[in-house]
Amino acid sequence: MRAFTSDSDPAPRTPALPVLVVGGGVAGLAAALDLGRLGVPVLLVERDGFLGGQVMRLDKLYPTDHCGFCPVWTESAAALAHPLVAVRRHTRLLDLEPPATGEEGAVAVLETRVPAVDPALCVACGLCREACAARGVAGAMQDRPVDRTWDPAGPPCPSIDFSLCNRCGACVAACPVQAVALERAPAVERTPVADVVFATGFAEPAGPLAPEFGRGSHPDILTALEFEALSAEANGGELRRRSNGATPRSLAFIQCAGARDARYLPYCAGVCCMHALKQARWARRRMPGLACAVFFTDLRAVGKGYEAYARAAADEGILLLRSRPGLVLAPEPAAADAPGAAVAVRYEDFATGRAVTAEFDLVVLNGGLAACPLPGAERIRPKEGPVAGRSCGFCAEPADVAQSVVQGARAAALVAQRLVRRAGGRP
Amino acid sequence: MSARTVIAVCECFGTLGRALPRRDLEAGLSARLAGARIEFFPGLCRAGDLDRLAGLLAEEGAAACVAAACSPFARGREVLAGLEERGCAAALALADLREGCAWLHAQDPAGAVAKAADLAAMARAGLERRGRSPRASLPAVQRVLVVGAGPAGMAAAGTLAGLGVPVTLVDRQDRPGGLLRQIGRLFPDNIPSQDFLAPLEEELGNPLVSFLPKTTLAGLAGDPGRFRARLANGAGESELEAGAVVLACGAMPVLPEGRYRAKDLAGVISQMELETRLRRAEAEPAGWDLDAAVFIQCLAARDAERPYCSTVCCPTALKNALRLKALRQDTAVSILHRGVMAPGVALEELYRRALAAGVRFYGFAPESPPEVLGQGRAAGVQVRDAFSGRSLDLPASLVVLSTPLKPQPALEGMARALGLRLDSLGFACGREPVAPLAAATPGIFVCGSARWPVYAAQAADQGRAAGIKAAALLASGELDPAGLGLPGPWPGTSAVRSAACSRCGQCVAICPYNACRREADGSIAVSAARCRGCGACAAVCPSGAAAVPESNGPSLRAMLREAMGGAPGVDL
Known part of the structure; x- marks a missing residue:
């Protein structure tokens, strides 16, 4: 607290307003923890039920090839345990409103939607599931949500499938820790905050960015994050085609799919080249015979240790092809079940200048990553500097884990400096 | 044993019962842990149960308590932290009866009960000989x-x-x-x-x-x-x-030295030299006259000697190509590259601006690098375009060499x-x-x-x-040695007993945190501010002088003895 109280006044002043950190991924976690450790109270809101963000969905991290789970989980646990960091999960920022007259900061409009089984209370005892099964509606109580939005480090909290649930309430009665409620109205509250750090991260846009790549037209044409889930060790680590469950013989990554493309996303998403190389290397480590090709525009392995990683990928036999395919064609529906029906990729072979069609069992479309919006960002004290100084991680500029962590700390530093200036500073 | 050990079993709301039926577990624990008081709690992660356990420990005057609950990765750590918060004086240990026992051996209740008793007994045995690191105060210099x-x-x-x-x-x-x-x-x-x-x-x-x-x-x-x-x-x-x-x-920056004839041709310069010239020209644009410039990227980079991309050279070339275009719009500017490294939003936009300004881009393969032509001064660059395969002759009175940072x-x-x-x-x-x-x-x-x-x-x-x-x-004026901010007891700090120490220095060599150090008089000291309690020093110490009190030799041996209890040929 030193920086925020004067030496002559060791007694705490009126409780300081917290800094709102929007998003509990690696960038938001870094910002929240650095602020908390500095002595600044923090309100960290996360729309999912767990901290760590997209990293928790990644199998391994480049360039170390270590699992990202443990170090990020340690950070999550530290944030949850820190006395100055209040963590609100299942909560999103709807908007920012101007503060009361004479006050600094903003009023955050927050919406909390706690799921039927509150993961903050659940101890994963399973009694609700048994009670549910005993009423003859087995299946309504799921072991865990299919989208894996559980706290991977906490108890594997069940969820309720309301399409099967008959609302008998047996689970509510069975829960020893009152974690289950069938009706929970979303709670909206207005909270004054001293300042805001945006760390809302990225998402794969829902619509197909470049229709010629056929995203959504066939189960074996996947996005990068879908492939991550398909191939992750945590999900079994055994790679199967989504169409027929067969073991794939070949795998293609199409880089800049919808990105660096004036029609869709004009920019480079920065992380996809290395992400594809990581996925390709791990796929081949688990399936040594798998043929892997990466179609790239520029192989942007720009970062500490990244070039060496790309070289190792090439040395291991991953085919790196400088070419931007023009068409990805799913097999005809009739042929889809036939063994061997593969996805066709049409591209220009620069060595010969000819158009070539190659077939792959799985095709991963890489590159379409978009920043998540920053609610109310334009309303927060525009005179004090650009929003950019308050945003960090991928929502500010395409960033991988290492860059996001740095950006989070940097946003925290700028916010903390502003607070010191506002408070008259020390000394 | 004067004061008793309390084994606090968390039933996890009745869910351990299938693999660890309460009566069997109680019998197993009593048989194995003679003299210990065994208490069952519905859920030790609840404040009420923790209050009751803390009260019981105080009333019993217990010296040790084994929380037979879940793993540190579930709520185990919080259970121990909760007891510490309640001022509990007993030495505390955790035995994981849930994930590591009941869940793992759900199909084998008899085995699970035996293992649960082993785990609890090992935890108790370890506690009896376990030491406690002193909590050092580590004031931090405010500079x-x-x-x-x-x-x-x-x-x-x-x-x-x-x-x-x-x-x-x-x-x-x-x-x-x-x-x-x-x-x-x-x-x-x-x-x-x-x-x-x-x-x-x-x-x-x-x-x-x-x-x-x-x-x-x-x-x-x-x-x-x-x-x-x-x-x-x-x-x-x-x-x-x-x-x-x-x-x-x-x-x-790496210097081009003689490469691409930088030493014998005038007009072949490094990117840093171009910075100087551009600064002068931008201040005094009148005398600037340049018909054609060629940038060659990845000089002394992404090769066997320096197998890395230096991040800054492509954007620098893009920026300086645009500066050349701004000085004289009709200067022909080409960039010869091995992939244009402009990741992200702002740099990709810079790349587009360069394309829109008429900067030409040609890729080359490392095995056929461009060749600088000219006599006395640079006249042009010959390059095999990696995409078209055509050989190109680009006129150039200025050749700019991009080198990496080292x-x-x-x-x-x-x-x-x-x-x-x-x-x-x-x-x-x-x-x-x-x-x-x-x-x-x-x-x-x-x-x-x-x-x-x-x-x-x-x-x-x-x-x-x-x-x-x-x-x-x-910020707090003191260092948090564990630095993790996690609930629960800290991992402890190594100490070297000088009486037993042979001063061989193996601990100094192995310590990953430079915590074990040789003092001026040759003795070994451990810095509490650096030590993370990993125990590497204790593992290599041939004389048993180095140890982390929380997991010292006697306590580990006591745990092993419990685990191996009476197995033939085991001598600990």
Whole structure:
């Protein structure tokens, strides 16, 4: 607290307003923890039920090839345990409103939607599931949500499938820790905050960015994050085609799919080249015979240790092809079940200048990553500097884990400096 | 055993019952743990049960308590922390009866009960001989040393001062700015570097910053929170106490030397030389006359000797190509590249601007590099375009060679002093990728191009990040040695018993945190501020002198004896 109280006044002043950190991924976690450790109270809101963000969905991290789970989980646990960091999960920022007259900061409009089984209370005892099964509606109580939005480090909290649930309430009665409620109205509250750090991260846009790549037209044409889930060790680590469950013989990554493309996303998403190389290397480590090709525009392995990683990928036999395919064609529906029906990729072979069609069992479309919006960002004290100084991680500029962590700390530093200036500073 | 041990079994709301039926478990535990008091609780993660257990321990005057509950990765740690919060005096240990026992052996209740008794007995046995590390008070000196005053170091120092932390900023040059002093404008926005440096310089005007020019770091002793840095300048050496150190010594450009005929042809220059010429030309555009320029990328980079991409050269070439176009729109500018490295939003936009301005891009393969033509002075460049396969003759009166940044020669020595690891290319490493700016030793940070080539804005961002991390470490006035901020008992600190120590130094060699150190008199001391309780020293110590009290030899042996209890041929 030193920086925020004067030496002559060791007694705490009126409780300081917290800094709102929007998003509990690696960038938001870094910002929240650095602020908390500095002595600044923090309100960290996360729309999912767990901290760590997209990293928790990644199998391994480049360039170390270590699992990202443990170090990020340690950070999550530290944030949850820190006395100055209040963590609100299942909560999103709807908007920012101007503060009361004479006050600094903003009023955050927050919406909390706690799921039927509150993961903050659940101890994963399973009694609700048994009670549910005993009423003859087995299946309504799921072991865990299919989208894996559980706290991977906490108890594997069940969820309720309301399409099967008959609302008998047996689970509510069975829960020893009152974690289950069938009706929970979303709670909206207005909270004054001293300042805001945006760390809302990225998402794969829902619509197909470049229709010629056929995203959504066939189960074996996947996005990068879908492939991550398909191939992750945590999900079994055994790679199967989504169409027929067969073991794939070949795998293609199409880089800049919808990105660096004036029609869709004009920019480079920065992380996809290395992400594809990581996925390709791990796929081949688990399936040594798998043929892997990466179609790239520029192989942007720009970062500490990244070039060496790309070289190792090439040395291991991953085919790196400088070419931007023009068409990805799913097999005809009739042929889809036939063994061997593969996805066709049409591209220009620069060595010969000819158009070539190659077939792959799985095709991963890489590159379409978009920043998540920053609610109310334009309303927060525009005179004090650009929003950019308050945003960090991928929502500010395409960033991988290492860059996001740095950006989070940097946003925290700028916010903390502003607070010191506002408070008259020390000394 | 005077005071009793309490085995507190958490039933996890009745869910352990299938694999560990309560009656069997109670019988198994009583048989195995003679003399212990065994108590069952519905859910030790609930405050009510913790209150009851804490009260029971006080009333019993228990010396030890084994919480037979879930693993530290579920709520186990919180159970122990909850007991500590309630002022519980007993020694505490955790036995994982849930994930590691009931869940794992759900199909084998008899085996599970036996294992549960083993785990509880081992935990109790370990506790009986377990020591407790003294909780050292580790006051932190309220000053940070920042080495290097380029954009990273300047931002780090400015951030620290802005947060109220006194800073000493040293640089081997006589004023801050680093490599930026040699660069006129910065990508992607083409702002004059002076405009970028000015606000950073203003922050250095804070009275909490003292800048020492022409000064280098000659050595570092001491511990986190109380480092003693030796600073050298022309006049001699001085010592400075600092709670934390930020290394921001930057990198330096590789010189083209003779490559691409840079020595024998006029007009073949390095990117840095072009910066100087452009700065002059932009100030005095009248005399500037250039018909054609060719940039050659990846000189002395991405090859066998320097197998890395230096990040900054492609955007620099894009920026300078646009500057050439701004000086004279009809200058033909080509960039010969091995992939245009412009990741992200702003740099890709810069690339598009260069394309729109008419800059031509040709890829080349490393095995057929371009050839510079001319006699006496550069006349053109011949290159085989990697895409079309055609051989191109590009006229060029100016050939600009992009070389990578390489580590400062002084980095190796400084990194050794700071305990920073270097990568195979000679750049400093943090704990990649999740804590990229933090060294394994608390209180040591690295930022900017000393870690990896970065451009000015990235360097300043990293400087701010390192600055707040250093400030946060010192903020409470004391170091948190475990540094994890996790609930529950800390892992303990190693100690070396000098009476048993043979001074062989194996612990010094193996300690990953430089915590075991040889003192001037040859004895070994362990720094509480550095030790993380990993136990590597205890594992290598041939005389049993080094030990972490929380997991010392006697307690580990006692646990093993319990586990192996009476097995033939086992002699512990």
